[in-house]
Amino acid sequence: MTNTANSSAIACQVISVDALSPGISKVVLRPDQTTDYSAGQYLQLVLSAEDKRPFSIASIASSKLLELHIGTPAGDSWSSAALTHIEQQFRAGMPVMAEIGLGQAQLRQESTRPVILMAGGTGFSYVYAIAQALSAANASQPVFLYWGVRHEDALYYLPQLQQWASQHKQFRFVPVVQQPGANWQGRNGLVHEAVLADFVSLEAYDIYIAGPFAMAGVAREAFTEQGAHREHMFADAFAYI
Ligand SMILES: Cc1cc2nc3c(=O)[nH]c(=O)nc-3n(C[C@H](O)[C@H](O)[C@H](O)COP(=O)(O)OP(=O)(O)OC[C@H]3O[C@@H](n4cnc5c(N)ncnc54)[C@H](O)[C@@H]3O)c2cc1C
Known part of the structure; x- marks a missing residue:
């Protein structure tokens, strides 16, 4: 399912967390090292060794920053726990850990089909x-x-x-x-x-x-x-x- 070639976790500084709409937040991360990924891949936010949560990367690799859109609908604990973790690290000036460049549904750059x-x-x-x-x-x-x-x-x-x-x-x-x-x-x-x-x-x-x-x-x-x-x-x- 996932592309494991890129699956070691990288420290990412939390640059910002902002509301996009009620219940949806935009998170911007800056990886501590150069990362390579394809448009349409996702990262896994590492909450613990056993608890990793996938989020699509809204940005493209040339931007150097990683943009995420995290929805936290009322009653959802899956993504709200992830967002809470990011906000806690942000307030503490600490990085989050993420495995970057996962998935198989990335853009097929070679295709010319509509x-x-x-x-x-x-x-x-x-x-x-x-x-x-x-x-x-x-x-x-x-x-x-x-x-x-x-x-x-x-x-x-x-x-x-x-x-x-x-x-x-x-x-x-x-x-x-x-x-x-x-x-x-x-x-x-x-x-x-x-x-x-x-x-x-x-x-x-x-x-x-x-x-x-x-x-x-x-x-x-x-x-x-x-x-x-x-x-x-x-x-x-x-x-x-
Ligand atoms: C690899 C991966 C990446 C992920 N990335 C993210 C991420 O970046 N951000 C995030 O918050 N979560 C992510 N998730 C978790 C999950 O996919 C999302 O929580 C989910 O897509 C959120 O949907 P929503 O609540 O925004 O949509 P909803 O508000 O539930 O639905 C939006 C629209 O989808 C259509 N729809 C919904 N349900 C149905 C149905 N039963 N039948 C037909 N159409 C329907 C309708 O048009 C509806 O208006 C990811 C999960 C995986 C596995």
Whole structure:
């Protein structure tokens, strides 16, 4: 499941912890040594030798800093324990330990097929890194980024993505809100259903998926029925379901 070649833990200084939206935090880390990873890979935050928690890396390797988006929904202890650990180390001026550059769902740089990036919630972190890498490589194929959230206040990078789409004609951004408020003007429903509605066939596409495991599983089946090839669908969640 994971790429163990890169799995020794590295000390990372906590540079900042900021709220992105209610229940979602942006964490910026600076590794104490040079790290190499591919867009779309994740790190494991080491809480103890037995307790390591995966978070997608929202940044790309050229940035030198690691950006994470950590969702802590009410009642969730899995990610809130990780965030609490990061905040404690930050306050104490101590580093956190992380295994960096894990996973098999990274961007296939060599592919020239059109790309669909589909995120549910904080799965956005993963697709954001891939979108940045495609942009940095001046990739010319069409890129469609679908971001599904329950409520529109979770679209924490909405202005950046809208601006990006307005500046790159091959880049299309489609936010999809599951339970929209009265003022929401965009698409609604489940994000994978928006993808299914927009593409008669998914046969030609490389499809990158991150978000709740249930979403990844439903999407894999539905996309396959709509022509997607399993070898062209990428998600680290597939290793868990
Ligand atoms: C390798 C790896 C990396 C991870 N990285 C991160 C990370 O960077 N940050 C983090 O916080 N957690 C991470 N996790 C944990 C986990 O994947 C996330 O907690 C999860 O994706 C968070 O979803 P959410 O609560 O934001 O989405 P939700 O708010 O639950 O859902 C968002 C949207 O997803 C779709 N969706 C949700 N459920 C379904 C369903 N049952 N059927 C169809 N569509 C559905 C809908 O469109 C919905 O609006 C990671 C886990 C792994 C294994």
